[in-house]
Amino acid sequence: MVKIGLQFKAFLENVTGLIPEGEDFRWYLKLKCANCGEIPDHWQYIDQEEKQPLKGGRGEASAVIKCKLCSRENSIDILSDTIVSYDMADNNKYKTIVVFDCRGIEPVDFSPRNGWKVLGWKEDEDDDESGRVSGTEFTDVDLTEKEWADYDEKSNESTVISEVEVKFATVK
16 A cells, blocks of 8 residues: 655645535546556546445445556545645645555546635735635636636635646655
8 A cells, every 4th residue: 555645736826725625526637557557548536425345345445447458456545634725825835635545556647627615815915924814715616727817806806826736745
């Protein structure tokens, strides 16, 4: 069992608390077979609601996938207690926002798509570091294009998420 963290990085402007909304949030991944190295060129999604049984009654996982090349059965599971928000304090820095329990498979790419939730953020005028939540909640934020923009009427500020980058790292 290998735990692999999805590290997320973005430039946030007047928003904070970016987090996947609900247990039905779809994590779209490209997955590589650790046995033969095959990477199918299509996206596969996993979520917390759907579970599939592991062979031999060893529990369940978010997805059990048979490699088309070597026929090995692999699995990946979302560790739900590892899901955290990406906040203004993390702005422009990589942060692990979820960890996957991987058996025979490893994620190599992530497509953020839609289903995110984010909160409006109001900067303090006199201090660069601090600010506060404006009270506006944006739901079903779509990051398919790896950027998003809207307007926060409570703070009278434009809101932007841009320069989205992802990478994966093994978690101890």
